[in-house]
Amino acid sequence: MQKIPQWADVVLVPLISLLLAAIISALVILAIGQDPVEAVKLMVIGALGSTYGWGYTLYYTTNFIFTGLAVSVAFHAKLFNIGGEGQAMIGGLGVAIAALYIPWPHWSIALLACTCFAAIFGALWGYLPAILQAKRGSHIVITTIMFNFIAAGLLNYVLVNVMRPPTSMDPATASFPPATHLPTLHDLLLPLGINFSRTAPANITLLIALLAAVFVWLLIWRTRLGYSIRSFGQSGSAAQYAGINPVRITIITMLISGGLAGMMSINTTMGEAERLILNAPEGAGFIGIAVALMGRSHPLGVVLASLLFGFLYQGGAELAMWMAIPRELIVVIQALVILFTGALDNMVRMPIEAFFAALRKSGDAK
C-alpha cells in the first residue's frame, strides 16, 4: 500500500519543489527591480551556451557532487553534516601540503596521492564532531557548524603565518609545481575531436566525482556496511538490537562523509587555482545540503542535482556580472530548495498524495 507510486516520489516531488523554488526566485528578482525572463535567458546562455560556460558549470558540478555525496552518506545514518565547508577547507590543506612538499613525477600520481590527502584531512575534520556525537552526545549539527568556523580560523592562520610565500601579500600558498597540474576537459576531449574551451576550469576531477558517486551507490546499497548505516539511520534502537554498534557506525559514516567533502578540494585547489587560497570551497559545502535533499540522498539524484546547481552557480555568476543581481541570489535559491525539498516536503507531498488517492478511487470505481 504505497501512498504514491515510486516514480512520483523520486521525480515528481523534487520537480514540484524545484518549480516552487523557481517561482519564488523569479518573484525575488522582480522585487529587486530586474526582469526574471531576461535573467533566465542570461543564465542559460552564460552557463550552457558555450563550451566555456559548460566548463564552468561542470567545474561547479564537480564540487557539488562531492559535497552532495558527503551530506547524503551522513543522511543515510540520520546524521546532519553541515560541516562540509570546513571539511573541504581542511581537505584543501591536505592537498596543498602534498602538492607543495612532495616532488611528484607525473600529474596522475600526484592526483591519486592528493586525493588521498584530501580525503584523509577532510575525514579527520569530520572525525572530531563524529566522536563527540557518538561518545558525548554533542549535537552534530552545531558542532559541525562550529568546526566550519574553526577551520576558517585555522586556515587563516596557516595561510597567513605558515604557508604564505614571504614575498606575497595574499593569504594563499605558493603556486603548485607544474607536475601537479591536472588535465582540463579541453585536454581530455581533444583526442576525441571535441574542441572544448581551453580556459574553463572543468578538469579530470569530474571523473573522480562520478567514480565517487558509483562508490557511494555500491557502499550504501550493496555492502554490509551500507546496510548497517541505513539500519542505524532508520532506527537506532533496532540497530542496537541487531548488534550494530552505533558509535562505530557514526564514526565510520562521518569519516566517509568528511572524506568526500575533503575530496572536493582537489577540484578547487589542484584543478582550478593551482594553489590553496582562503575560502576555496565558496559555499559548496552548504550547497551540498540542498543537493542531497533534492537528490533524495541517492547518488544518481545527487549527480543530477549537482548539474542543476552547477548551472545555477555559473548562471548566477553571469547575472552578477551583467545584471544588477548579486551572487547571493544563488544562496536564496539554495535556501528555497532546502526549504521545499526538506522542511516543507509534506506540504509538497500532500496534494500529490491526494491526487493519487483520488486516482485510485476512481480506478476502483471502474
Place this chain on the structure above:
Amino acid sequence: MTINDQKGRRETVAPAIELVGISKAFGAVQANKDISIRVMPGTIHGIIGENGAGKSTLMSILYGYYKADKGEIFIKGNQTTIPNSEAAIAAGIGMVFQHFKLVQNFTVLENVILGVEDGAMLRPSLTKARKSLTELAKEYELSVDPDAKIEDLSVGHQQRVEILKALYRHANVLILDEPTGVLTPAEANQLFRILQRLRDEGKTILLITHKLREIMDITETVSVMRRGEMVTTVTTSKTSPAELAELMVGREVLLRVDKKPAKPGAKILDVENLRVVDEAGIERLKGVNLHVCAGEILGIAGVAGNGQSELLAALGGYQKATGTVKINNKLIDVGGAFQGQNRRADGLSHVPEDRQHEGLIMEFTAWENLVFGYHHDADIQNGIFMNNAAIRDEAQAKMERFDIRPPDPRLKARNFSGGNQQKIVLAREIERDPEILLVGQPTRGVDIGAIEFIHQQIMTLKDKGKAILLVSVELDEVLSLSDRIAVMFDGSIMGERLANKTNEKELGLLMAGVKTGTN
C-alpha cells in the same frame, strides 16, 4: 440489536452516552465502521474485542482525540459535537488512556491543573487543586502525594493521577482503556473497587479491555467489537466467557494451546546473578538466576516494567550487565551493549518485545528485514558485496513457509499488518534453528488467527528440543505455553512454579511481590 436490548429503559432515562453510526478510517484502514452504542448512566459498561477491533479508536473519538469521519454523538439525549478534548471535558467526559498522558517531570498538582487553570497565574489554581485533591483522595481511596513528580511514582499511582485528573474536571463519564494491563491482580482489584464506588455515586464508567474475566467481574452490560464493527451489546449476567469469546473472534476459539509434556534435556541457558543498572543509576535487574533446558519453555510472568525488558536486552546482547551467563556451557560476555552479533553466533535468537522499534526497520523491505541482524552471514555475501538476489529468493521462501501476507518481499515492513510483521520477525529468528530462542510479547497487537499460528510455531520449536525463554505480560499466554514459570517483580525473580501446578491467583500474588511457599 443495541436499541432493542434496552428499549424498555429508553422512556425513563436518557442514555449517558449514545453514539450513532460512527465511522473512522486511518488511511486505508477502516478502524470503525458504522458503530452505534448506548450507555446508560450509573453503570459500568464494558467494551471488549480483539486487538485492532477498534475499541480504543471509538473511545478516543468520544473523547475528542480523534475526529469521526461520520456519525453522531448524543450526551444525555442531546446531540453534541466533540471536535477536540476540550469539548469532551466540557461535556463531562474523562478518559484514562492506555499510555498515560502525563508530563513526567511535573508534579501531580501541575498535571491535575494543566488545561483547567483558574486564571493566568498559577498559584491560586495550585492551592485550589491541592484542597480538592485531598477531598477526592478521602472519598475514593485515591491518595497520592500532590507534590511528587510523576516520574517518581509507580505505574499504579500514575494511573490514580489520571483518574484524579478526570474527577477534578468533574467528569460524569469515565473511560478507561485497558487499565489493568500495567497492574498486578491486587492493584486491579483495588481499581475495580474504586470504579464501583464511582458507579454507585451515579457516574458512568466505560471499560475497554480484552480480558473476559474483567468484563464478567464488574460490568453490567458489555458491547463486543470485531474488526471495526459493533457485534452486539448484551447484559453481562446473561452471557458467558465462552459466548463472548466466540462473538469477539467470530468463530469458536480454543482457549488452550495443545501442550505436550516437556522432556527437558541439557541446560542450554544458564543465568546467575544477572544485574543491570540503567543510565540514571537505578538497578533494574537485581541478581536474576534462571536456567532453560533443551526442549522446554520457561515463561517469565510479571507486570510490565519489572525488569523483563532489561532481562531480554541483557541476554540479547544490547544492554550492559554483570553476572554469569552461559549458553551451552560457554561463558558469555554480558558487559557490552553491542554484543548482538556474538549472541547470534552463539546460537541465540531473539524475537524482541517491540517489533516496531527493535525487531524490524519499518522503512526497510521485507527481504531486508528478513536478514536483519544476520546480514554479516557468510552465505549471503558475494565477495565484498551482499548477495541481494539470493537474500530475496530466500526471503520469498520464508514468507511462503510462514504464510506472510502479502508474500511480496519488496514491500516495506510498515505496509504489513501487525500479525504479519510479527511473523516476519518470527520467521527470521526461528528459521535460524537457534539453540535458545528469546521471545518477548509474541502476540502483542496481533489478531487471533496469527496468535494461534505464532503459538504453534513456538511449540513446534520446543518439540524439536530447543530451549525457549518466553516473556509476556499476558498471564494467560504464559500459563498456556510454558512448562515452568518464573515471576518477576522489581527486578528480581519472586519465585518459580511448574505451569501445571499453579494458578493465576498464586502467580498474581508473586507478581505483586508477595512471597509464598514454593512447590
Place this chain on the structure above:
Amino acid sequence: MDVLNDFITVLNSTLRLSTPLLLACLAGLFSERAGIFDIGLEGKMLCAAFFSAAVAAITGSVWIGMAAGIASSLALSALHGVASITFRGNQLISGVAINFLAAGMTVLIAQSWFKQGGRTPSLKGNGRFNPVELPVAESLKDIPVFGPIYQGLISGHTILVYVALLMVPLTWWILYRTRFGLRLRAVGEAPEAVDTAGVSVIKLRFAAVGICGVLCGIAGAYLSTGLQAGFVKDMTAGRGYIALAALIFAKWRPGYALISCLLFGFLQAIALRPDLIERYLSFKVQIQLLDVLPYILTVIILAGFVGKATPPRAGGEPYVKEQ
C-alpha cells in the same frame, strides 16, 4: 587604577557583546521549551539586523527600524512554524533553510536598496540606540571603585542591554509562575498530555515560536543599531549557534542562560583586546586563536565536559497523535 579601568572596559564590552547572545538564547529557550528546535536563530537575527538598520536608515528612527526588524524575524518564525508545526517537517532542515534564506536575502535587498555592496549606510543620531545615562552616574563617578564601576559598567549602555537583562527574570516568571508557562513547558515535554487536557498543541507552539521571533528581532536590532552603526553582510557571525550552545549549557533555564551568555560575551570581549592578555598574562596570543575561541568553547560545552543536560523530552519531534 589602570587595572580597574581595564577590568571595567573588558566587562563593559562583555555586557554589550553578551546582549545579543542573551536575547537569542532566551528566544531559543522559549522555542525549545515548547518542543521546537530552532537553529534558525542565526538567520532570524541576521534578517532583523538588516531590516532594523535599513528602515532606521530610511526613516531616521531606530524604533521604527526595530519594529521592522522584529516583523521580519517574525515572518521567518512563521515560516519555521508552518514547516515544523503545521507540516511536521524536519526542524533542523527548516532552520538551516532559514539561515541561508536570511544570508542571501539580506544582501540581495541591501544591494537593491542602497547599492553599497550589501551593507546599509552608517546610522547616525536617532537612527541608532544611544547610551542611556543612569541617574546620578556623573555625580558618583568620584567615589573610589564603586563610582567608576557604576558609571563605566552599569550605566551608559543602550536601552536594549537593560531590556535583555530584564528579560531574564521575566522569562523565569512567565515559565514558572503563569498558566502560559506551565502549558509551554508541558508542550515541550509531553504534547499528548496537553492535547488530551483540551489545550491546542499547535497554538501553544506557534505562540512559543512567535515569542522566539520577537526576541530574535530585538537581538538583531541591537546588533546593527546598538552594537554597530549599520548592517554588514553576515554580521551575526555564528552568534545564533553560540546562543544555542549557551542554551544547552544553561540546561534550558533562564538564570543559567544569563551566566553562560556572559561567559561567551567575555570571550568575545577579550578576543578584541589581545593587548590586555599580553599585558596581564604576559604571553602573546594569535589573533586567529582568539577569534575562534568562542567556537572552540562551544564545542567543549557541547561535548558535555561541563555537565550533562537533558533537553525537553518532545524537542525536535513533530506532534503526531498515536494510532
